[in-house]
Amino acid sequence: MSGFKVLIIGAGPTGLLSALALQRAGIDFTILERRKEADLNWGASVCLWPQSARVLDQLGLLDEARALHLPMKKKCNLRRDGSVMSWSNMIENIGHYHGHEWMLFQRGDLVNLLMGDLSDIANQLLVDKQVTSIASGPDGVEVKCADGHTYSGDLIIGADGINSTTRTFVDDITPDATSGDFSTTFYGYWD
Numbered sequence: 001m002s003g004f005k006v007l008i009i010g011a012g013p014t015g016l017l018s019a020l021a022l023q024r025a026g027i028d029f030t031i032l033e034r035r036k037e038a039d040l041n042w043g044a045s046v047c048l049w050p051q052s053a054r055v056l057d058q059l060g061l062l063d064e065a066r067a068l069h070l071p072m073k074k075k076c077n078l079r080r081d082g083s084v085m086s087w088s089n090m091i092e093n094i095g096h097y098h099g100h101e102w103m104l105f106q107r108g109d110l111v112n113l114l115m116g117d118l119s120d121i122a123n124q125l126l127v128d129k130q131v132t133s134i135a136s137g138p139d140g141v142e143v144k145c146a147d148g149h150t151y152s153g154d155l156i157i158g159a160d161g162i163n164s165t166t167r168t169f170v171d172d173i174t175p176d177a178t179s180g181d182f183s184t185t186f187y188g189y190w191d
Contacts, residue, residue: 005153007032007143009166011125013046013107015159016114020059023118030151032129032143034160043107045070050098057100064113069103131160134169 004027008015011033022029048056048069056062073092077085095101115121130146140154158166 004028004155005030005140006155006157007141007151007153008157008159009131009143010034010158010160010164011111011115011127012043012159012161013110013114015157016111016118017052017055017059018157018159019118019124020061020114021055024059029124030153031125032131032145032151033125033127034130034165036128046105046107046110048103048105048110050094050100050102053100053103059117061113061117062100065103065105065110068109068113069105072102072104131165131169134166134173136173 006018006022006027006029008018008022008029008031011031015031015033019029019031048065053062053065056065073089075088075090077088079085091102115125118124128147129149131143132146133144134156135142135144140152141156143151143153143156145151156166156170158164158170160166
């Protein structure tokens, strides 16, 4: 592993995919998960669009993922009363036009697949780590957790979901954007 250290906040699909990419690149990381255990079956189904399926392919997990995903060919749009508004073979066409299929998973199946490919998950995934603060300085980043532990690294990946604690802290330490006058010129031609 390199001397570079990444702290990943969140052990869902995004955090685990990030961890796998870092592992493949030889970069040290620690995953901080707020739940008391890594609950593989928490959450609803997860849809991966072709660009995400391509990442699974690059990580060497596409064949295993194909064995787990729930294949779909057609999409049905319903009205509020349950009547059919339209049918579409959009899902099937996505795979044809984008090189990788649209994949639907039970969240637990996807998380289990990703977690199973991490070589030292027992030491790299820390549970019951509710983040209470994030600080950034010249020597890197520091994450404090509710249990009193502090973790240091060079970079943070916030993968803690839609109600991200990380986003809140990062917004607090990000300098306000400055704006000033600028000019824009567009060039073009036609015949």
